Amino acid sequence: QKEVEQNSGPLSVPEGAIASLNCTYSDRGSQSFFWYRQYSGKSPELIMFIYSNGDKEDGRFTAQLNKASQYVSLLIRDSQPSDSATYLCAGPDTGFQKLVFGTGTRLLVSP
Amino acid sequence: DAGITQSPRHKVTETGTPVTLRCHQTENHRYMYWYRQDPGHGLRLIHYSYGVKDTDKGEVSDGYSVSRSKTEDFLLTLESATSSQTSVYFCAISERGGVGSDTQYFGPGTRLTVL
Numbered sequence: 724q725k726e727v728e729q730n731s732g733p734l735s736v737p738e739g740a741i742a743s744l745n746c747t748y749s750d751r752g753s754q755s756f757f758w759y760r761q762y763s764g765k766s767p768e769l770i771m772f773i774y775s776n777g778d779k780e781d782g783r784f785t786a787q788l789n790k791a792s793q794y795v796s797l798l799i800r801d802s803q804p805s806d807s808a809t810y811l812c813a814g815p816d817t818g819f820q821k822l823v824f825g826t827g828t829r830l831l832v833s834p
Numbered sequence: 835d836a837g838i839t840q841s842p843r844h845k846v847t848e849t850g851t852p853v854t855l856r857c858h859q860t861e862n863h864r865y866m867y868w869y870r871q872d873p874g875h876g877l878r879l880i881h882y883s884y885g886v887k888d889t890d891k892g893e894v895s896d897g898y899s900v901s902r903s904k905t906e907d908f909l910l911t912l913e914s915a916t917s918s919q920t921s922v923y924f925c926a927i928s929e930r931g932g933v934g935s936d937t938q939y940f941g942p943g944t945r946l947t948v949l
Contacts, residue, residue, distance in 0.1 A: 731874075746921070757937050766924055766940040774935065799899030811876065815932035820884055821867065821892070821930050 725750040725816055729825035742799040743791055744828050746812030747791070756795045758786060759811040761827065767811055771797060802832045837861055839927050840942035846947045855944050857925030859905075862942040865928040866908040867938065868892075868900060870921040877924065883908055884931065915948045922946075 726749040736742045746756070755774040759767035773779045773786040773795065785798040788811075799806055809827040816823050837860030847853050850922060866881040869892075879892030881900040889900050897919060899911045912919055923944045930936040 730928050768940070769937050772935050772937060813938075820865065820890075820892065820931040821879060821882055822938055824877040826874070 725753065725814060725823045727809075727812055727814055727825040729812055729824050729828045731826060732829040734828055735831045735833065736802050738802060738804060740802050740832075742802045742806065742830055742832070744797040744799075744810050744812075744824050744830065746793055746796070747794045748814055750814070751790070751818070752755060753793075753794065753814045754790070755815060756786070756814045757822065758784075758797045758811065759810060761809045763808070774795075797810045799830075802830075804831060804832050804834050807832045838925060838927055838939060839940055840923075840941040840944050842944060843942065846949065847915050848949050849916055850914050852854045852946075853915050853946065855910045855925075855946070856891045857910070857941055859908075859927045861927060861929075861939075862905060863927040863929045865931045865938075866902065867926040867928070868898075868908065868920075869924045869926065870894065871924060871943075872921050880910065880923075884889045899925075915946075917948050920946060920948045 735828040758771040760770045761767040770792050773788045779786045783800045787796045809829045811827045813822040829833040839858045841856045868880040869877045878894045883889045883902040901909045925941040926938040928938045
C-alpha cells in the first residue's frame with residue numbers, strides 16, 4: 724500500500740509569514756494529491772487538489788507537486804491565526820477506491 | 835457542504851456492549867468510508883463501501899463490521915466494544931473513489947468513549 728508521510732509538528736510561524744508544509748510519498752506513480760485542513764474538534768475539509776508536476780495557486784494557498792523527488796508541499800502566504808490547524812496530505816491508493824492519508828502537520832500561527 | 839450526517843455525535847458505552855454508528859448521505863455518492871482518528875495515528879480506514887451491499891476492509895478492521903443496505907446509509911458496528919475502540923469516528927463519501935480530482939467529503943464525526 725502507498726505510504727504518505729508528514730512531520731507532525733507543530734510548525735510555528737508568526738502572523739504574516741509563509742508557512743511551508745511538506746508531505747512525502749512512496750508510490751512513484753502517484754499523480755494527484757489533496758490537502759485537507761482540520762480544526763481542533765472538527766472534521767477534515769478539502770482546501771487544495773493538485774494533479775501532475777508543478778504548482779497550483781488558490782488565493783493565499785499554493786500546492787506544489789514534485790514527482791521526481793516524491794514530495795508535495797503546501798505554502799500558505801500571509802499566514803493568519805485562523806490558519807492554525809492540522810493539515811493532512813492524501814493521495815489515491817492503488818486501484819483508486821480509497822485515499823491514503825498522512826498523519827498531519829499541526830500549524831500554529833502566532834499573532 | 836456535502837450532505838453527510840452521523841449519529842450519534844457522542845456516545846459513552848461500557849466494555850462488551852454492542853454499538854452501532856450511522857452515516858447518512860444525501861449526495862447519492864457511490865463510495866462511503868469509515869475512519870477512526872486517534873492522536874499520533876491520523877486517519878485510519880476501518881471499512882469502506884463501493885456500492886450497496888459491496889464492502890471491503892481497511893487497515894484497522896478487526897473488531898468492526900459494516901453494512902450498506904441503501905445508497906444513503908452506511909452502518910459501522912462494534913460487536914463487543916473495547917476500551918481500545920475509544921476514538922473519534924468519521925464517515926466520508928466520494929463520488930468516484932478518488933479517480934482524478936474526485937475527493938472525499940467528511941461527516942462531522944462521532945466521539946465514542948468505551949469505559
